[in-house]
Amino acid sequence: MNANTILVVVGLAGVYLLTVAMWPYRACGGCQGGKVRSPSGRHWRPCRRCGGTGRRRRWGAHLIGRR
Numbered sequence: 001m002n003a004n005t006i007l008v009v010v011g012l013a014g015v016y017l018l019t020v021a022m023w024p025y026r027a028c029g030g031c032q033g034g035k036v037r038s039p040s041g042r043h044w045r046p047c048r049r050c051g052g053t054g055r056r057r058r059w060g061a062h063l064i065g066r067r
């Protein structure tokens with residue numbers, strides 16, 4: 001691992017943190033807009049995984065500490 005490799009890794013990490021700062025959330029995926037629908041589709045409850053927000057914080061967002 002030479003100096004150039006370290007530079008590339010640091011650069012990629014910087015780009016990743018920049019995208020996380022701009023887009024700190026991703027879709028939950030386990031629900032639709034924070035709602036989990038019953039099989040009939042008429043009833044719903046807040047999703048437990050995302051707390052009903054429909055969004056999950058990305059891994060890097062915890063490092064930055066933004067909300």
Ligand SMILES: [Zn+2]
Binds near residue numbers: 030031047055
């Ligand atoms: Zn969810």
